[in-house]
Amino acid sequence: MSTTTSPFPPIADYAFLSNCHTGALVAPDGSVDWMCLPAFDAPSAFGNLLDRGAGSFRFGPYGINVPTARAYVPGTNVLSTTWHTRGGWVVVHDALTMGPRQGEDTVTPHTRPPADDDADHMLVRTVECLDGSVEVELVCEPAFDYGRVPATWSQVDEHAADASGADGTFRLATDMLVGIEGPSVRARHVLSKGDKAFCALSWNGTAVPADAEDAARRIDATIQFWRDWLDRARVPDHPLRTHLERSALTIKGLTYMPTGATVAASTTSLPETPHGERNWDYRYTWIRDTTFTLQALHYLNLDWEANEFMQYVADLEPNPDGSLQIMYGIDGRRDLTESTRDDLSGYEGARPVRVGNGAFDQRQNDVFGAVLDSILLHTNRSRHLPRRLWPLVKSQAECAIEAWQKPDQGIWEARGEPRHYVSSKLMGWVALDRAAKLAEIRDDEKLAASWRATAEQIRADILEHGVSDRGVLRQHYDTDALDASTLLAALFGFLPPDDERLRKTVDAIEEELTENGFVLRYKTDETDDGLSGKEGTFLICSFWLVSALAVVGERDRAESLMERLVRITSPLGLYAEEFEVDRARHLGNFPQAFSHLALIQAAGRIILADFREELSL
Template sequence: MSLSNSPFPPIADYAFLSDCHTGALVAPDGSVDWLCVPAFDSPSAFGNLLDRGAGSFRFGPYGINVPTQRSYVPGTNVLTTTWHTPGGWLLVHDALTMGPRQGPDRVTPHTRPPADDDAEHLLVRVVECLEGMVEVELVCEPAFDYGRAPAEWKLVDEEWHAADATGAGQTFRLSTDLLIGVEGSSTRARHTLAKGDRAFCALSWAEGFAGPVDAADAMARIERTVAFWRRWLARARIPDHSLRHPLERSALTIKGLTYMPTGATVAALTTSLPETPGGERNWDYRFTWMRDSTFTLQALHFLNLDWEADEFMQFVADLEPNEDGGLQIMYGIDGRRDLTETTRDDLSGYEGAQPVRIGNGAFDQRQNDVYGAVLDSLLLHTRRSEHLPRRLWPLVKSQAEGALAAWREPDQGIWEARGAPQHYVSSKLMCWVALDRASKLAGIREDLALEKAWAEAADEIRADILAHGVSDRGVLRQHYDTDALDASTLLAAIFGFLPGSDERMKKTVDAISSELTEHGFVLRYVTGETDDGLSGKEGTFLICSFWLVSALSIVGEPQEAADMLERLLRIASPLGLYAEEFEVDRARHLGNFPQAFSHLALIEAAARIILADRLDELSL
């Protein structure tokens, strides 16, 4: 809990809810401060996260803002909050509910084969008095279109138990067993519960605004949602190891960030949570990055979640390429290409961090790492399924040809620098990955000519990197015209560009560990040494720290790797979640939240630790 005077809760104090169509963030005081409906990338209806007047929805004890305990129902993305009040004890259940499929989803239509369960397009909240007498309050104050359109309410129930909120072309229904009243752009209710009493409220954007009819129905929907998440997690292969719990939470988070209608995975739930406190490094992450694809596939296949892996690959196969046949670096969760960036200057931003961005201007950047990410994903998936679908072979060829055409050219690099293009080592490395994996895929198809041609191209790229991308002290550079360090060169170990026994790899890992860290956490790069087109200092990047765990394992430093992972696990949010960055000076999370990349890298790093432990057991 924050001890500062900021009206904004610490980023890490938020709880994440999901129905695999959209997600919500719930503050410690019980307020829903972020919710976009009906999909992850829709305009927010509750945006208090970015401006304290941009919409919130609280259901909890009246006059009490600090809970006693918050936790997920084990094995789920369902939240429970326990409150101790002067009059008694209250338990609150919160869920974006899942239920048996009732037919075609007309709210967010599917392009993937429908599953047995799907989103109900409901946020359901149930309060239960455990002891004594507790006065509860409901305050629902939407502000549609990122806070621009305060709700206009209309009571739709003669008994004052339901009302519709409308604004900016959107409508949803609030239903409850409490008596509600409209006050301007908000609805409010108060009621005293005795021991054993329950009350509910629900927001519905479902077809016909379907929702719970009473508290028993609301609780039954939450219980079905608990069962959904537990059944899903039961399919995952989670080793019996001390890392089991963080693996389970990461798996649930990745699934929660997956858009079920298309199989896409959003990079994070939010937009414009700052990487630099009060600064301009604020980006919209509610899109799918091709860069994430290989880490997504690694994590899903390690966890034995092959259905989700195939859904994601089919989404990639459906994407519209550029004119040169290559894929953009990112797409909308529905596959759209145009992610034009705008700003919402009327919003204060989280703790004054401006601008607030909607869309992401990096979508049309040249980033040559995209080819390798896609082809590594395809090889992983092909080896796992022992089958390369016919519809994916053209994608292999187009990405290999794209890498061949682009690898000699400068680009913006993996970190989407908004400065001048450079010959980034990680981009060349990923072009090597592209041709190396394409060659192996051609071998699987027994196309010997392409297998040979692509392997020779991969060898040429490798030679170029080793000739120009290694400094005089034998360390991989950020780009060809600098000796500055960059954490992305750790990918040389993770993707097998250099074996762990290679001195250049060991020196690179050692240099990053000792020179590119703050209090043991890894920076992407030193901002003063990198032209990224922006001002201000960054926090340490959590994915880079998890990459260092993996790289230390690969170069034969298992104890250092285990120590690093333990350090990272200690800074997880109270609910086991990670943002993008960690500001070590103030020990707080920064950037969009929860961050898929951080959790994907955690799974990969934990897998290496677990594998090393199992091999040690066999050698005893």
């Protein structure tokens, strides 16, 4: 299917809205094509992203589908879209609104201390006519439970109606006159210069904006929320500043405020391979992401968010052996059983559409290193090791000792045979190295010495079995194939920057595991991942290469790749999981937290090198 005939907008053309409880994706034509209520991982009420009949909500000028300009209100996750029609000009603002907390949240209850501001549980959309005369339309056609259940509407009055289905209910309110037409509610109204109108969806009971001025106040309050939040971040004055700010806003937008969890992405089943089967549900929290999340949050001076995330990790229920699963629900639930929605077409025919993630109970031995590196990062930053985290340190260290010699599915969750993946062994070394340092902070020299000895044993094993004859780190012990995850050896200090094996690994990946300079995870024809089809380059791996190049002193090469990566950002500054080089388009779930976290880390290394050069002048 060509992009010129596809009814699906390009993945990178969507705007991401968030209230830190759920998210929404807005297409360029003004249609909300993805929104799950009331939380990120709930069933969708608007699912046109995965099937053009699975629910949408458009608000914009009648008969015009291509906007003149789209941008975030600076420093926010509030979308501003300007339209030029034959009759005039209008601007639409869209926001999942935030405001002062109004008592207990019964929609998505908190397990973390409530903040001063919280979600309204409302999508607010305002329009203002800037010039001339423009006819505006509203078409709201939800389909609950991932498109399975068309909405049943009941009219409240001439300006409001309630939609219900599959145990879900919300209210649509507007100052336009609405009418019910089967599964949809519609409205049309002509605005002249200076006129304003609004519409809002509310799933918090019956609270809705009283009028257009009230709706505008809620948008303004949301703008203020995001700007106040971003003002707390430490963002250096550097050419990469705007990318850091957008990444920070995206990571915050992917945070589930009630528990402190961070979702990997706001979507499910956007394809890694066009029209293929590599479609996964990413609306959960990967423990592997913990260390990258902590690195990014602490780098940006967002210590409150970092602490909230660590408390979420501390609350998680471990497996019977004391280990943590590789992923959990945003509410901490363990069972993420995977199913398919075979009635949905999938994005551009990419099937199956998956809900849940069958990898949740895989063995992945890298998880222990991610947890313990996170705890050490957090401890060094706060200068305090919380008492409740010490049992977690011991349990994860013990699990790493038990597991490091066993094969696993690896960092990429391969669905083929378990292997002795080098990156898993590497993260086993990270686990024991960080555990030893934490034991030293606790003044437990006996444990520190024991864990340090095991870390050295793992290092020796990797260097004996995980390095090819040409001196390059392998994907796993039974192959000479390359894997981008071995770049973690540079990021986690496994080898010193001047080690020849590290440099050769970085060079080999840059030269042999790239397409047009962008990095693949691995070559699918050399890896038994249990799936068919080729995949795009992985953006996180490209950002890892930037960091690795900076570590080994190749600053010019690092900056060159970083410049290329920031040039392929979406029109609104967002990244999906992958980038298809041949057609220069984003693939995979969107927006992708891992990509933005890796951007922050890579940018941090480049900025540090630039500042050091300034100081040496």
